[in-house]
Amino acid sequence: xxxxxxxxxxxxxxxxxxxxxxxxxxxxxxxxxxxxxxxxxxxxxxxxxxxxxxxxxxxxxxxxxxxxxxxxxxxxxxxxxxxxxxxxxxxxxxxxxxxxxxxxxxxxxxxxxxxxxxxxxxxxxxxxxxxxxxxxxxxxxxxxxxxxxxxxxxxxxxxxxxxxxxxxxxxxxxxxxxxxxxxxxxxxxxxxxxxxxxxxxxxxxxxxxxxxxxxxxxxxxxxxxxxxxxxxxxxxxxxxxxxxxxxxxxxxxxxxxxxxxxxxxxxxxxxxxxxxxxxxxxxxxxxxxxxxxxxxxxxxxxxxxxxxxxxx
Numbered sequence: 001x002x003x004x005x006x007x008x009x010x011x012x013x014x015x016x017x018x019x020x021x022x023x024x025x026x027x028x029x030x031x032x033x034x035x036x037x038x039x040x041x042x043x044x045x046x047x048x049x050x051x052x053x054x055x056x057x058x059x060x061x062x063x064x065x066x067x068x069x070x071x072x073x074x075x076x077x078x079x080x081x082x083x084x085x086x087x088x089x090x091x092x093x094x095x096x097x098x099x100x101x102x103x104x105x106x107x108x109x110x111x112x113x114x115x116x117x118x119x120x121x122x123x124x125x126x127x128x129x130x131x132x133x134x135x136x137x138x139x140x141x142x143x144x145x146x147x148x149x150x151x152x153x154x155x156x157x158x159x160x161x162x163x164x165x166x167x168x169x170x171x172x173x174x175x176x177x178x179x180x181x182x183x184x185x186x187x188x189x190x191x192x193x194x195x196x197x198x199x200x201x202x203x204x205x206x207x208x209x210x211x212x213x214x215x216x217x218x219x220x221x222x223x224x225x226x227x228x229x230x231x232x233x234x235x236x237x238x239x240x241x242x243x244x245x246x247x248x249x250x251x252x253x254x255x256x257x258x259x260x261x262x263x264x265x266x267x268x269x270x271x272x273x274x275x276x277x278x279x280x281x282x283x284x285x286x287x288x289x290x291x292x293x294x295x296x297x298x299x300x301x302x303x304x305x306x307x308x309x310x311x312x
Contacts, residue, residue, distance in 0.1 A: 007179055008035040012115045014042050014106050014140075017078050021121050023154045027184060027300075028119040029087060034183035037116070038092040041079045042109055044102045045071035072097050103139035111145050119149040141294075147176060147304035150294075157269040157300060160188045163259055163293075166230055170274050172306035177272035178238055180302065186269070187247065190234060191262060192227045194252040256292035263297045270300040 013028045015021045032039050045068055079095045087093055098105045110118055122137050141148050162177035164170045174190075181188040231248040239246055251258050263271055275290045294301055 007176055008032075008037045008116045010038050010040060010113060010115045011035075011117045011119060012040040012042055012106070012110050012113070014044075014102075014118070014120045014136075015079065015082070016043065016102075017075060022082075023121040024119045024149075024151045025082070025086065026154070027149065027151060027157060029091070031117070031119070031180070031183045032091055033088070034179075038094065039087070040094045040096060040109075040113060040115065041082060042096045042098065042106065043075040043079055044098060044100060044105045045075055046102075068099070072099075103136045103143070106136070106140050107143045107145075115146055117147050117149060118144055119151065121151045141303060145305075147302060149180075150301045150303070152298070152300050155269065157184045158186050159266065159268045160184075160186045160270045160272060161259075161263060161266075161268040162188060162190050162272045164190060164192050164231070164234075165255075166192065166227070169306040173272050173274035173302075173304055174234065174238070176304060177302065178242060180270070180272065182242065182244070188244075189247040189249060189266070189268075190231050191249050191251070191259065192231055193255040193258050194227060194250065256289045256296065259289070259293050260296045263299055268299050270302060271297055272302040272304075274304050274306045 008031055011028050011032055013024050015024075028039065031037065075097045076095065079097070083093045083095065096109060098109060100108075106118065106120075109115075118140060120137065120140065137150060141150070157180075160177060160181045162174060164174070178188055180186070227250040228248070231250065235246045235248050249262070251262060259271070262268070271293060273290055273293065275288070290303065294303070
């Protein structure tokens with residue numbers, strides 16, 4: 001039986017006081033309940049110029065240094081209100097208000113607190129497709145030592161897509177994805193995209209058929225059979241643990257484009273992926289599949305880095 005307790009013991013939710021950031025609360029709380037995990041609600045005060053009404057005449061400007069203490073106090077009150085009004089008494093909830101650069105604070109505190117998962121909301125209006133380089137979410141995804149669950153909106157997560165390519169590294173995302181499905185009462189689909197050496201293009205099929213009639217289709221069928229057999233094995237193995245049915249699908253073509261299309265066509269709410277980058281996601285600029293799906297898919301994302309020994 002798959003249990004969330006083995007995967008998630010401490011879950012961090014960064015909050016900035018906005019309703020958008022609070023979209024991360026529902027899935028984080030569901031996971032915390034399922035895994036009996038501790039929740040850490042984290043906020044970072046921001047220094048800014050504030051207009052205030054002096055006691056006797058006119059307006060004055062409160063300097064950033066002066067406003068910082070007010071910001072700390074307001075954020076602590078805000079987090080305490082969320083804890084007391086919106087979270088179960090049975091949950092263990094810690095509150096942290098820490099000064100510094102937002103992304104650095106999130107990453108550093110997650111490491112210091114041995115956090116197993118960061119759940120945060122993106123403020124992008126179309127998922128992550130309008131990210132500017134250097135955004136808080138992008139920096140956290142690049143640098144965090146643990147998986148990051150990026151929530152796009154407050155829509156319930158009912159359909160989860162777990163992408164696989166047949167490698168042990170990609171399978172690192174399998175159990176976390178299935179645990180998410182259990183905790184969120186969502187349906188899960190295992191998807192493999194045939195590409196590169198494993199992909200037999202229509203042009204290749206035609207070329208092989210000139211050598212021997214039917215050769216191209218037989219080769220294509222054998223590739224699909226291998227992928228389907230692999231997913232059927234995983235399906236059989238994990239359905240027993242989950243006591244829930246799993247869907248599987250094999251498609252071909254450019255991986256990022258086909259994954260995004262599959263998400264759109266099947267109205268997936270969350271995609272779960274393992275990055276193959278040895279340094280997390282710091283190589284995104286070179287157009288990895290993970291980066292393209294993150295920017296192009298209009299759904300929530302769960303991204304994790306496989307253990308180092310699976311990348312060698």
